[in-house]
Amino acid sequence: MKVICAGFSKTGTKTMQAALKELGYNVYDFMENYKYLGNDWMKIFGHGGTTEDFYRMFENVDAVTDVPACCFWDEIHKAFPDAKIIFTTRNEQAWFRSWDHQWTRNTQPMFSVMRLLSPTLYRLNSFIELVVEVMGVKQKKHWLQPNTYNKLLARMSFRRHNAHVLLNAPKDKLLVYNVKEGWEPLCKFLGVDVPSKPFPHKNVRGSIVEEALAKDPVLIRGQREFLFTAAAIAVLVPFGVYKTVNYFRS
Template structure:
């Protein structure tokens, strides 16, 4: 049975149905779009880091329980990318009926794509400013992406956003070992009847058969070609667009404050401003003592 071009398979249960356990750069963005096309409500990285950012921060720092994962995703059909792919086993304990998809690709092309992606993130001043000047960006990029995902999942010691004078060191051997260990762990520990090892080049047929849904009458998607995720997200992702608006507001506020400061400096002179600040500090100190 084929779905019409603008139709989707509508899921009904509130329990999670799909855990995409593939490591980043194995077609996770393509899988997200494919699952959305099939009618699933999907949480990818941006949804996880902004909507559930505080929960994930707590899990990385102090741990989490099965009840935590069940509460976080009680109304979500599917998850993809980090952090969920790394915690696929804990998610499956919370939702034992969910099916698991391990997206894969050959190791060398995976590493090449990962490096391209990380260099793109590392060189983006828009993301740097978002991570510093917006509440959502600070949580998503600074705390989770840098301090949690980067260090725990990939083993990076340096910051992707604020590494002065030189680029982040990407150890090819260690990163490939993490990739192999993750894939092997999923294959060895996921229930065989609930696991699909999948390459996006296989298209709709094996994916839809595994999920028990009709094949849609649309071409299979291919997202994040050439690891150009940053530009694509900035242009199209609604959460990123929201963070961009936060950044514009922050920059406008800084500009207004600088103008006020410049006007005061010009009108009062640096000596009078200094005397005013000293008097204010002295008055505050006298109140304290």
């Protein structure tokens, strides 16, 4: 482990993942943590974890970004004390607008139906709900409208996380960074050359949802399961009604 990105979700974490990948790092973002380390995280969420656990999980990973890793940045750093820490920052109002927009997109009623009809999406959603709980955000589920959450507690979680990083991260290993600053401060901190490519800008207005649905193997499998189940229901329900009606007519 060389780089721990400790910034809260919606502070440019997807941009950081893309930038670090461009610099040649093997990066675990949210989906990698879920796909490859999901069982380990479930154990940590339920029973806790040790420094040895985090070392085993990330010994062959160069960098981590986004949740759940950012919530455990200090524990990961105990396992890799030589790792550098990048704390991505964002104005609270801008952060909250982006967070709220992403939340609304991710909790549309259609996604709730898809999760019910796909075992893959159901498992992923269960993991996400635990991550949200770990982040300190309380939510309430609804069927015919997006899930709601306690907005005050979300803001407080953001503030607590930021304060914890700034107070406890070792200053000689910490970069306080806004992704709008581009390549120069990031590459200087990491001791690498500045790429010739433009600095990436990912998840603009929550576009990561559409990108993931189109490209991520887990989500693609989940969509196929949903379509198969929905098609089966569309065939079997009318057939069942037909057979029932005929039974009572006979």
